Amino acid sequence: MCGICGNQGVDRRKLLRFGMSGMVALGLGGLSGQARAAGAPTALSPGEALAALKTGNERYVSHPELCSLDLKEQRNAVAPHQAPWATIISCADSRVPPELIFGGHGVGELFVARNAGNLVDTATLGTAQYGAAVLGSPLIVVLAHTACGAVKAACDVVSKDATYPGAIGHMINPILPAAIASRNSPGDWVNNAAKESARRTAKRLTASKLIATGIAGGKIKVTAAIYDLQTGVVSYLDQA
Numbered sequence: 134m135c136g137i138c139g140n141q142g143v144d145r146r147k148l149l150r151f152g153m154s155g156m157v158a159l160g161l162g163g164l165s166g167q168a169r170a171a172g173a174p175t176a177l178s179p180g181e182a183l184a185a186l187k188t189g190n191e192r193y194v195s196h197p198e199l200c201s202l203d204l205k206e207q208r209n210a211v212a213p214h215q216a217p218w219a220t221i222i223s224c225a226d227s228r229v230p231p232e233l234i235f236g237g238h239g240v241g242e243l244f245v246a247r248n249a250g251n252l253v254d255t256a257t258l259g260t261a262q263y264g265a266a267v268l269g270s271p272l273i274v275v276l277a278h279t280a281c282g283a284v285k286a287a288c289d290v291v292s293k294d295a296t297y298p299g300a301i302g303h304m305i306n307p308i309l310p311a312a313i314a315s316r317n318s319p320g321d322w323v324n325n326a327a328k329e330s331a332r333r334t335a336k337r338l339t340a341s342k343l344i345a346t347g348i349a350g351g352k353i354k355v356t357a358a359i360y361d362l363q364t365g366v367v368s369y370l371d372q373a
């Protein structure tokens with residue numbers, strides 16, 4: 134699994150024989166190389182960016198072997214400018230690294246904002262807006278995950294009146310409405326609350342004027358998704 138190798142299940146020995154230039158030739162030129170060369174934002178549409186994330190996640194699930202990324206080559210290519218083709222707002226959870234779970238992307242591909250619970254405060258909203266309006270990222274994904282500790286903490290506030298030290302309680306407050314709304318739904322409460330919170334967060338993003346304008350013009354898409362820690366699969370959620 135690797136965005137540079139690109140193809141599925143490339144034998145590592147073949148890669149070594151192929152050499153570094155061959156690895157680059159197999160890479161994601163269609164995603165980022167074109168934009169890098171031109172010094173312009175990505176040419177991908179919102180739908181094409183979403184399809185690329187889905188293909189990458191399928192690659193991550195079916196062929197999770199890591200191969201060598203030529204990070205020096207990538208670093209040099211994107212140092213003058215960046216042209217990310219998707220924005221990911223994900224949890225800070227160490228098991229949910231967006232660049233890996235979307236297919237092994239290196240430097241300069243994804244514009245990522247992370248915090249516990251994948252929430253959108255002023256800083257994250259501004260980050261998403263900057264990615265869309267300034268950098269030209271056509272897709273924003275609010276990425277929840279199963280068994281999220283921040284969401285579980287919110288559920289524990291609702292069910293057990295739990296309290297947390299420092300700023301932790303304040304941080305998870307925005308999850309409480311989703312936890313309350315999903316409390317009696319069938320299935321796993323924490324996972325249902327994570328999905329509901331991601332939907333609400335995506336909805337909040339679409340309500341911001343700057344992003345709404347991009348959506349209306351067909352230049353930006355916002356979606357919510359959840360990553361399964363066990364299977365590695367990213368499932369996309371219908372927004373409420």
Ligand SMILES: [Zn+2]
Pocket residue numbers: 224225226249250251278280281282283284
């Ligand atoms: Zn989490």
